[in-house]
Amino acid sequence: xxxxxxxxxxxxxxxxxxxxxxxxxxxxxGLSMSKALIGPLAALLFVAGCSSTPSTSKVEQQLEQTSPVxxxxxxxxxxxxxxxxxxxxxxxxxxDDAGLAYYAYRQNGRNLPRALRDQLDAGQPISLAEAQxxxxxxxxxxxxxxxxxxxxxxVADNLAVITLPGASEAGGGxxxxxxxxxxWRGRFVGVSRILxxx
Numbered sequence: 482x483x484x485x486x487x488x489x490x491x492x493x494x495x496x497x498x499x500x501x502x503x504x505x506x507x508x509x510x511g512l513s514m515s516k517a518l519i520g521p522l523a524a525l526l527f528v529a530g531c532s533s534t535p536s537t538s539k540v541e542q543q544l545e546q547t548s549p550v551x552x553x554x555x556x557x558x559x560x561x562x563x564x565x566x567x568x569x570x571x572x573x574x575x576x577d578d579a580g581l582a583y584y585a586y587r588q589n590g591r592n593l594p595r596a597l598r599d600q601l602d603a604g605q606p607i608s609l610a611e612a613q614x615x616x617x618x619x620x621x622x623x624x625x626x627x628x629x630x631x632x633x634x635x636v637a638d639n640l641a642v643i644t645l646p647g648a649s650e651a652g653g654g655x656x657x658x659x660x661x662x663x664x665w666r667g668r669f670v671g672v673s674r675i676l677x678x679x
Contacts, residue, residue: 550589551676555614558585558634558642559657566644566653571595576655578631578644582617585634586675593675597632604673609639609660612672618643618660619670633658635672641665 561581564574571580571587579597586593594600600617607616616635620643621628633643639660647653658665 548676550591551613551615553589554585554591554676555634555636555642557588558582559636561585561655562642562657563649564655565649566646566655576644578633581642581644581655582632582634585615591676597630600632601630601673604675607672607674609669609672611674613674613676613678615676617673617675619673620665621668621670622646623668630670 558581561572561576561584564576566577567575568577569580570576572584576584579595579600582600583593583595594603601619604617612618612635614635614637618633618635618641620631620633620641622631622645631643631645633641635641636657641658641660642655643658644655645653660666660669
């Protein structure tokens with residue numbers, strides 16, 4: 482983890498959860514990157530994250546092996562791939578990162594807090610090896626001003642759907658990323674389980 486971003490475990494309502502520190506919260510309260518920096522950053526993230534994403538047929542096969550609720554939450558997130566990034570938006574065609582997760586849950590009648598900091602504490606931390614479709618994946622995005630936390634929806638086979646800042650022509654927007662890639666593995670923070678295990 483960087484000096485500006487640390488995540489640990491805490492006790493919340495008698496169960497373990499993620500805990501974020503003041504330095505993390507200050508980086509989450511607003512995205513203050515200038516537009517000139519967002520485009521190149523998003524393009525770099527897009528190129529780095531697309532090198533080994535699993536095939537559509539393999540993802541579909543894995544989704545068929547999970548519960549209907551998990552399948553629909555993950556499929557809803559996948560259906561938004563290619564949509565635009567927009568701060569403080571939760572669909573239907575524009576999303577910020579927490580907005581995408583919120584939308585995928587809400588469209589399927591599931592409760593999830595809207596704010597990223599609340600999503601961080603909403604579930605049970607689990608390992609990436611235990612992740613199932615519909616779990617939340619937390620990643621650290623780097624920028625010239627420092628790191629910031631981002632959230633996405635785990636889909637299948639180390640695949641997540643996340644929203645990257647920036648214009649779509651520069652690589653921003655809703656994207657599939659492979660958590661098996663070195664780039665994203667180095668930015669992995671944790672997984673949180675919101676939905677019950679089938």
